[in-house]
Amino acid sequence: MTYYLLGTGGMAHLLASLLSGTDWHCAGVWGRDANRATVLANALSAPVMGDLAALTLPVDLILVALADDAIATVVSKLPETTATLIHFSGTVPIAALQPHPHRAVCWPVYSIRDGQIPQPSIPAFGESSNPAARQALQSLTKALSWVLYEGPESTRRQLHLAAVIGNNFITHLLCICEQLCAEHDLPAAVLQPLLYQTFERAGSGNPCEAQTGPARRGDRATQDAHLALLTAHPHWQQLYTAISNSIAEMYPPQ
Numbered sequence: 001m002t003y004y005l006l007g008t009g010g011m012a013h014l015l016a017s018l019l020s021g022t023d024w025h026c027a028g029v030w031g032r033d034a035n036r037a038t039v040l041a042n043a044l045s046a047p048v049m050g051d052l053a054a055l056t057l058p059v060d061l062i063l064v065a066l067a068d069d070a071i072a073t074v075v076s077k078l079p080e081t082t083a084t085l086i087h088f089s090g091t092v093p094i095a096a097l098q099p100h101p102h103r104a105v106c107w108p109v110y111s112i113r114d115g116q117i118p119q120p121s122i123p124a125f126g127e128s129s130n131p132a133a134r135q136a137l138q139s140l141t142k143a144l145s146w147v148l149y150e151g152p153e154s155t156r157r158q159l160h161l162a163a164v165i166g167n168n169f170i171t172h173l174l175c176i177c178e179q180l181c182a183e184h185d186l187p188a189a190v191l192q193p194l195l196y197q198t199f200e201r202a203g204s205g206n207p208c209e210a211q212t213g214p215a216r217r218g219d220r221a222t223q224d225a226h227l228a229l230l231t232a233h234p235h236w237q238q239l240y241t242a243i244s245n246s247i248a249e250m251y252p253p254q
Contacts, residue, residue, distance in 0.1 A: 001139060004055050004083075005029045005044070006074060007065035008036035010112045011088050015065055016040050017117055018144045027057045052077045059083045061136050064097070072096040084128075084136035090160035093153050094127055103129040104137040107156060108146060111167055120145040125156050176236060208250070215247035 001024045005012055008031035019026070026046035031037035034048070041048045049055055055062070056079050064087040066074055071087050075097050078085075084102040087094075090109075097103035109123045124146040128134035134150075141148040174195070181188045201210040214222035223244055230237045 001025070001061065001143070002027050002057075002059040003061040003063055004049070004057075004059055005040065005046075005063050005065065007031055007063075007067075008033045008040060009065065009067065012040060012063075012065035014112055014117065015063055015088075015144070016043050020044055022143050024143055027059050028055065030055065053079060055079060055081075061086060061140065063140075064088070068092050075100070084133045086137060086140060090125075090163065091157060094129060097129075101129065102133040102136065104133045105153075105156065106137055106140060106146075106148075107160070109159065109163055121147050123147050123149055125149050125151065125159055127152060127156065176239075211247065211251065213247070215244035216251050218248065218253055 003019075003024060004027055005015060006029075008029075012029075012031070016026075016029075020043055026041075026044040028047050028049040029037050029041040029044065030049040030052060031040070034050075037048050052074065059081075060083060062078070062081065062083045062085045064071055064075060064085055066087070068089050068091060071089065071092050075085060078100070081100060082102065083100075084104055085097045085100050086104045086106050087097060088106055088108065090107040092105075094103050094105050104126060105128075106124050106126045108118075109125060110118050112118075124141055124144075126137050126141070126148055127150060128137050138148060177191055178188045180186075181191070198210075201207070214220075214226070223240075227237050227240060230240060
């Protein structure tokens with residue numbers, strides 16, 4: 001399979017890393033950052049494409065690994081092509097790849113960062129505009145060793161919401177834990193066994209059944225004491241209250 005790679009960020013680097021060891025051939029790399037594009041192109045033994053209008057070779061796919069707000073703008077400047085265009089966003093609609101007829105989405109349900117290669121068989125949620133695009137999508141996920149789940153945009157958006165809550169929000173809460181420990185000269189390592197236990201329980205069973213704590217048992221006195229300790233952090237007080245109320249609503253008194 002042959003492809004163009006558009007983009008120079010974390011997703012583009014991940015795709016380049018995973019495809020460089022396969023029989024897929026990169027016909028060119030384009031990016032707004034010329035230096036980063038050169039690094040990627042060298043890794044793939046491919047030329048740097050300085051102008052989108054130069055992407056005229058007949059390729060099988062165009063991998064659109066761009067920031068969400070750049071996808072539609074950049075794609076609109078591409079020459080007419082029979083290649084399948086694939087973007088990797090969890091929220092951008094497949095229609096952003098118009099007017100090109102063969103379109104697909106391949107969103108890896110994983111936090112992508114430069115230099116970090118995920119384990120094989122991570123899930124990817126995708127959709128396609130027609131059978132040819134679907135075949136290209138399946139070929140790509142196979143080459144990447146990703147597990148493809150297919151569904152409509154509406155489902156992908158719901159999954160992205162769940163991923164943000166499960167990844168970004170939890171990371172933020174852990175950051176608050178570290179800051180609270182630091183403010184009171186407590187080693188954050190003290191919490192590590194508890195955190196490992198939390199994620200182990202969540203990953204091995206139903207997290208709803210694993211819920212514990214003062215909000216779960218309706219202990220208002222402890223919650224009020226915690227809020228008093230957060231007086232210096234009113235935003236964290238609001239967060240504590242909102243999450244506690246959500247827990248209490250999910251577990252009404254029996």
